[in-house]
Amino acid sequence: MTLLNHKVCDIDAAIAEIPDGATIMVGGFGSPGTPFALLDALLASGQRNLTLIKNDANEPGIGIGKLIDAGRVKRLITSHLGLNRTAIDAMNAGEMEVTFHPQGLLAEKIRCAGVGHGGFLTDIGIGTEIAEGRHEINIEGCTWAIEQALQADVALVHAERADRYGNLIYRATASNFNPLMAMAADRVIAQTYHIDEPGDLPIDTIHTPCAFVSQVVQVARASSQQGVRPHAL
Amino acid sequence: MLSDQQRMLTRAAREVIDGQIVNLGIGLPTRLFHYLPDDMNVLVHSENGVLGCRPRHEGEAPDIDMIDSGGAYITTRAGASVFDSATSFAMIRRSRVDVTFMGAFEVDQEGNLANWKIPDKFSPGIGGAMELAQKVARLVVLCSHNDKYGNPKILTRCQLPLTASRCISRIITEKAVMDVTPEGLEVVEIAEGLSIEALREATDATLLIDESCLGRF
Numbered sequence: 001m002t003l004l005n006h007k008v009c010d011i012d013a014a015i016a017e018i019p020d021g022a023t024i025m026v027g028g029f030g031s032p033g034t035p036f037a038l039l040d041a042l043l044a045s046g047q048r049n050l051t052l053i054k055n056d057a058n059e060p061g062i063g064i065g066k067l068i069d070a071g072r073v074k075r076l077i078t079s080h081l082g083l084n085r086t087a088i089d090a091m092n093a094g095e096m097e098v099t100f101h102p103q104g105l106l107a108e109k110i111r112c113a114g115v116g117h118g119g120f121l122t123d124i125g126i127g128t129e130i131a132e133g134r135h136e137i138n139i140e141g142c143t144w145a146i147e148q149a150l151q152a153d154v155a156l157v158h159a160e161r162a163d164r165y166g167n168l169i170y171r172a173t174a175s176n177f178n179p180l181m182a183m184a185a186d187r188v189i190a191q192t193y194h195i196d197e198p199g200d201l202p203i204d205t206i207h208t209p210c211a212f213v214s215q216v217v218q219v220a221r222a223s224s225q226q227g228v229r230p231h232a233l
Numbered sequence: 234m235l236s237d238q239q240r241m242l243t244r245a246a247r248e249v250i251d252g253q254i255v256n257l258g259i260g261l262p263t264r265l266f267h268y269l270p271d272d273m274n275v276l277v278h279s280e281n282g283v284l285g286c287r288p289r290h291e292g293e294a295p296d297i298d299m300i301d302s303g304g305a306y307i308t309t310r311a312g313a314s315v316f317d318s319a320t321s322f323a324m325i326r327r328s329r330v331d332v333t334f335m336g337a338f339e340v341d342q343e344g345n346l347a348n349w350k351i352p353d354k355f356s357p358g359i360g361g362a363m364e365l366a367q368k369v370a371r372l373v374v375l376c377s378h379n380d381k382y383g384n385p386k387i388l389t390r391c392q393l394p395l396t397a398s399r400c401i402s403r404i405i406t407e408k409a410v411m412d413v414t415p416e417g418l419e420v421v422e423i424a425e426g427l428s429i430e431a432l433r434e435a436t437d438a439t440l441l442i443d444e445s446c447l448g449r450f
Binding site for chain 1: 279280281282283296297298299300302304315316317318319321322325326350357358359360361362363364367368394395396397398
């Protein structure tokens with residue numbers, strides 16, 4: 001783990017350490033919480049054969065959509081691709097392998113890895129197509145499916161605020177998978193708009209304690225080029 | 234004159250009880266937002282991590298960190314909270330959401346729901362639908378009575394892959410309001426001006442109809 005006083009680093013240096021073939025968790029549900037700057041740096045850095053774990057595939061041409069369009073994603077573990085037509089096309093053409101999990105199970109598999117457990121028991125999806133291939137066990141008359149924890153080499157997360165030691169605060173619905181992923185990877189890279197000094201963030205508002213975070217990079221506010229576009233209600 | 238969808242939404246809004254926690258599925262159910270009176274103590278849950286969503290007023294600037302699960306920019310009402318995805322689904326799996334409204338490709342008289350996959354045609358993933366359908370205390374389906382080719386969507390037995398089995402409490406279409414019972418689908422209300430014969434003709438399931446207490450909507 002990175003020492004507390006060595007976590008702030010340059011975005012390109014942080015991304016350059018990721019090898020080809022890495023398994024990378026990416027925070028965000030749609031645009032909010034997606035670490036757009038880290039993903040742009042990953043695109044520029046050139047790693048290939050990536051396995052990405054993200055709730056969704058963003059929208060065409062933004063966020064992980066850029067990596068998918070560039071043919072850099074070998075496998076995607078997700079809950080749905082409904083808003084990204086080009087990701088669906090890549091899946092249907094066999095260019096990208098896609099594994100779907102129900103959204104709450106995906107979250108829980110990541111949470112489970114983050115708390116150091118190997119898996120959990122659930123009754124979600126028993127008797128449906130989702131259950132195919134899962135191990136089931138019977139305990140005291142109840143049937144449960146075994147779900148394994150899902151862990152990664154790297155997590156890329158977005159936080160509204162951070163301090164130099166790596167304490168993180170998320171904002172509004174930009175939280176989503178970020179705090180779970182920030183505990184579930186060997187190396188956790190957090191992007192944030194502003195890096196405070198230790199002691200500046202009120203201690204009872206910190207969502208992710210710094211012990212889980214490896215590196216912190218400061219980025220500019222998300223731009224329209226990174227995909228933050230208005231949606232009509 | 235209300236459209237079919239406006240009539241369905243007006244009817245569906247009457248399902249919500251003051252004080253409840255409600256989840257609105259993507260598509261038509263999301264529009265139910267606009268049919269819930271502001272003075273009700275109702276918190277709308279969205280599975281991306283917010284309890285207490287409210288649509289933005291016209292002209293209200295969007296907050297880029299504040300969306301619902303359909304990707305629309307929303308805001309929050311008094312009493313709202315935000316949380317991570319694991320907490321959001323804990324709320325669902327622990328049945329702390331009182332009622333959810335969902336669309337459907339097919340439903341059947343046993344209360345089974347299919348709304349996530351049409352093999353070889355449509356399979357973008359299940360999102361949060363499975364946990365919502367399986368665990369929310371009361372599931373109300375809000376869907377058209379027939380598909381775009383006129384085929385019944387209310388069936389004896391679903392053919393498509395199921396989202397969850399025996400999960401539906403009530404079905405609201407433009408033609409009828411139906412409750413799932415062990416004996417079949419009990420028609421509670423029928424659309425104004427529609428005959429019972431026409432309703433049976435448009436449906437491929439056992440309909441239980443007691444004309445003496447049949448409401449109109």
